Amino acid sequence: MKLHRNSLLTAAAIVVVLYVVSLVIGLPAWAAVVLSVVLLVLLAVVWKQPEAPKPVVRTVQAAPAPVVLPDPVFSGPPTRTVVDVRLPSASADFQFSFSAIVQWSTVLSGSRHADLGAVAVDALLQRARALSAELQVTEEALNQQHLAAILGEPALDEKGQVRCWATEVRLRLPDADYKHLQHLAALHRLEQTTLIERRMEQDKRAYLKEDVFATPGSxxxxxxxxxxxxxxxxxxxxxxxxxxSAAANDLPVRRTSAEAVEQPKPSRAELEFTAAVDDLLEVEQGEPQRPARGEYREQFYSE
Known part of the structure; x- marks a missing residue:
């Protein structure tokens, strides 16, 4: 930092004047020096001016205009949606409801079909139909996952015009068929329970008849x-x-006691033979005759 020339001359003159005045007055020399220094410091503070900055000439180069690139546009493959298409199942009484988004890409160049979307949808439905015909209606969640995994792989149609695949595959039973399937399952469980109970009852009856009550002894x-x-x-x-035991074996004669079982009732021939023998013995011994054989038989059978 520099002082102007006039400022320096003024300061020098003031210092000289003060020195002379101090000598005239009779002040010591060191007092005159201290007074001069103090005065010079005050002048330096008051008259201090900043140095004017030098102008800096800068060469400004024009920045190149930024290049604006357009956002990339990703055009996905063409799509077509199919909703609630009936597909066969492994059961002849039930059909699946199939929905999906069909996507495809062209393969051949040159002559093409007028509606490649229809070709792609038809090819995909043929694949889905062949797969669903082997699926059981009772495994709905597994069927959908299986079908989505296979149909998600691109495959060519019969003529090789498009390569098609499917996304967002949905395979389910219609509500009416689902309720009917639940009703059939409930009836099947009831039938199984009834058959088991009937077989247990038959086994028990056979055990009682053929083993327990086969004879009075058993x-x-x-x-x-x-x-x-x-x-x-x-x-x-x-x-x-x-x-x-007699009732269990459908015996026509009711046996009321063990003695009756051991000594069955004599037949008509046995009774006639016994009566004839008794008559002969009575005639030989001269005993009074008993009733005729006919009367005896009538009396026995009337009892």
Whole structure:
């Protein structure tokens, strides 16, 4: 930082004047020097001026205009949507409802079909139909995942004009068919339960008839096996067990006691033979005659 020439001359003159005045007055020399220094410092503070900056000449180069690139436009493959197309299932009574977005890309150059979208949709539906015909209607979620995985792979149509695939595949049963399937499942479970209960009942009846009540003796043994040690009651129940055995085996004659079982009633021929023998013995011994054989037989059978 620099002072102007006039400022320096003025300061020098003031210092000289002060020095002379201090000598005239009789002040010590060092006092005159200190006073001069103080005065010079004050002058330097008051008259200090900043140095004018030098003009800087800069050469400004024109910046090139920014190049604006257009946003890239990604054109996806053409698409066509199919909704609620009926497809067969493994069951002849039920059909699936199929929906998807069909996408395709052209393959051949030159002559092409007038509606490649229709070609792509037809090719994809043929693939879906062949797959759904082997699917069970009871596995709806698994069927949809299986169909989406296979139809998502691009494949050519029969003439090789387009390569088509599907996204957002939906495969389900219509509401009416789903309710009908649930009703059939409930009936099937009821049928299975009924068959099992019937088979258990048949086994139990066969066991009672063919094993327990096959004879009065097997009935008594069965009762003792379920009541071990209770022999007295078993003896008292022999008649009852015999009747149960006869009823279980559809026997026409009702046996009321064990004695009747062991000693069956004599036949008509046996009675006639016994009566004839008795008559001969009476005649030889001279005993009074008994009633005629006809009267005896009538009396026996009337009883």
């Amino acid at each position: 009935a008594a043994v069965w009762w003792l096996a379920n009541h071990p040690g209770d022999v007295e009651n078993a003896v008292g129940l022999l008649d009852t067990l015999a009747e149960l």
